[in-house]
Amino acid sequence: MSHPGLIVAAYGKRYNVELPDGRILSCVTRGKKVDNAAGDRVTVTLTANNEGVIEKTAERTTLLYRSNAYKSKVLAANVTQILIVLATQPSFYEDLLNRCLVAAEAAGIRAVILLNKCDLPNPQALQKLEQYAALGYLTLQLNARQSVEVLKPLLAGHTSVLVGQSGMGKSTIINSLLPEARSKTQEISTTLDSGKHTTTATHLYHLDQDSAIIDSPGLQEFGLYHINETELEYAFVEFRPFIGHCKFNNCTHTHEPDCAILKAVQAGSIPPERLQIFQQIRSENSVQVYG
Ligand SMILES: Nc1nc2c(ncn2[C@@H]2O[C@H](COP(=O)(O)OP(=O)(O)OP(=O)(O)O)[C@@H](O)[C@H]2O)c(=O)[nH]1
Numbered sequence: 002m003s004h005p006g007l008i009v010a011a012y013g014k015r016y017n018v019e020l021p022d023g024r025i026l027s028c029v030t031r032g033k034k035v036d037n038a039a040g041d042r043v044t045v046t047l048t049a050n051n052e053g054v055i056e057k058t059a060e061r062t063t064l065l066y067r068s069n070a071y072k073s074k075v076l077a078a079n080v081t082q083i084l085i086v087l088a089t090q091p092s093f094y095e096d097l098l099n100r101c102l103v104a105a106e107a108a109g110i111r112a113v114i115l116l117n118k119c120d121l122p123n124p125q126a127l128q129k130l131e132q133y134a135a136l137g138y139l140t141l142q143l144n145a146r147q148s149v150e151v152l153k154p155l156l157a158g159h160t161s162v163l164v165g166q167s168g169m170g171k172s173t174i175i176n177s178l179l180p181e182a183r184s185k186t187q188e189i190s191t192t193l194d195s196g197k198h199t200t201t202a203t204h205l206y207h208l209d210q211d212s213a214i215i216d217s218p219g220l221q222e223f224g225l226y227h228i229n230e231t232e233l234e235y236a237f238v239e240f241r242p243f244i245g246h247c248k249f250n251n252c253t254h255t256h257e258p259d260c261a262i263l264k265a266v267q268a269g270s271i272p273p274e275r276l277q278i279f280q281q282i283r284s285e286n287s288v289q290v291y292g
């Protein structure tokens with residue numbers, strides 16, 4: 002007999018699927034297909050006590066993933082917003098922030114930038130945050146150790162995914178939003194014998210009836226190989242007014258005369274760091290891999 006379910010944890014090739022009655026099953030996919038993620042709506046068949054097989058995955062409204070030339074990894078499905086967690090300390094990689102923004106734009110998901118640990122002053126980080134606010138991104142300052150109240154209105158009605166480098170405070174945010182979540186997850190994992198995977202797993206937590214938050218392990222790298230050149234240009238929001246205005250329609254925006262993007266950088270409409278990151282991703286993606 003098959004049941005509808007929601008993937009609430011993904012670790013390697015195993016998934017915890019929540020059934021409508023609240024039961025959690027430890028599931029595998031049929032065959033070699035392993036591209037499911039937390040947030041996926043699935044149909045499962047029970048195979049044993051607490052175990053099942055994922056038969057079908059419902060069409061996703063959104064899909065967030067990263068990829069390199071060799072493989073791609075689904076990070077989360079059906080999310081409506083991505084919360085990128087930065088901190089005043091340790092310093093964050095702007096490259097990673099931008100890759101998250103590009104992935105969000107390409108997937109059509111709203112991105113929110115959170116600067117955590119604002120109790121530790123860092124004028125440079127604040128200045129950076131303002132630069133992204135100027136691009137039109139919603140930004141928020143946070144001291145997650147003290148309170149995450151400011152986050153709550155933002156989360157209501159959304160399925161949000163938290164991403165960020167290690168050490169920025171993702172766990173602190175989750176623990177503060179859901180003091181019970183971790184221990185409950187631990188309990189379920191022990192029952193399902195997936196305890197050893199809990200720290201590397203992606204988890205979905207329900208905040209209320211129509212809000213949830215997905216916690217992913219700390220990101221080190223974020224390849225965007227699946228994004229083509231046109232998508233990449235549009236993923237840099239401030240490029241949009243200038244796209245199509247270069248002299249050459251195959252302009253690479255590196256050296257060409259009458260390049261609208263380079264002119265916009267000179268005029269201050271595009272931050273030079275953003276063009277640099279664009280070029281970096283573009284060059285990675287244009288490397289041909291054979292075999
Ligand atoms: N001062 C200060 N420290 C914080 C704040 N939020 C988190 N921390 C501390 O920062 C450190 C890292 O926080 P975590 O929540 O473990 O970070 P994480 O992003 O989950 O890191 P990973 O588990 O490695 O992915 C911990 O020592 C926290 O106590 C904050 O708002 N202010």
Ligand SMILES: [Zn+2]
Pocket residue numbers: 247248252253254255257259260261262263
């Ligand atoms: Zn150009």
